[in-house]
Amino acid sequence: MRRADRLFQIIQVLRRHRRAVTAAELAAELETSPRTVYRDIATLVGQRVPIRGEAGSGYVLERGYDLPALMLTPDEIEAAVLGAQWVSGRGDPALARAAQDLIAKIAAAVPERLRPYVFEPASETPPARARVVTDGLDIGRLREQIHAGRKIALRYRDESGRESERVVWPVTVGYLDTVRILVAWCELRGDFRHFRADRVLAAMFLDVRCPQRPATLRAQWRRSLGLRRRPSADEADARPAAV
């Protein structure tokens, strides 16, 4: 991570927590050493960022260090927070953290009178009906692979216990209530297939480009479903995960 990115991240982490955050916690989250965090904090304070450090407790970002006011309606705020709540509870670790950062950013950016819509919204996502299952592959890395338009070699066990190995062209990741679905073009089947991430036994992220651009592949997948737009969660859920 570049130093400039880390300085920004420190502000984000302090903004996300409404309590004091220790240098060790910051270091763990930013994957650096506490010493580097001390230096970064000193740099930020030197740039007049109002960070208060207290021996024995940690660092706190003073209230009032806000981004410029964001022009959002109460409904827009609730919509964004509702979505971020869902992702925070069901997304992969990187997306979950990003969702928490997003809520913190919205809270910092909107005027004071609109903050209750962030911290005390009238709508909430229900807790997951069952424990979110563990994925068999790194979803963050998978999303990078999709953006890069590169292939993945999978070892997969289907619902009847049959194992197979195949190379796929990842299209998108579907986030259902407790599982995540990899949608991909399967070279073995010559068609689009849905793979439950928790049934992936092993995944190799290949440095081989897919013949189709990610956007083209996504459009073909939607056409294959008979959709001319992004499918709703219910529609995606109703599709068989047969492989």
Added chain:
DNA sequence: GCGACACTTGTTATACAGAT
């Protein structure tokens, strides 16, 4: 490509402050 230089980062050690 190579060396000099500046900058960044990590490690270690020590001092100090607040909480228990």
Added chain:
DNA sequence: ATCTGTATAACAAGTGTCGC
């Protein structure tokens, strides 16, 4: 008194940039 955590310094190593 002890523990936890911040503050600071010294040093070494890694990395990027620049001029030759």
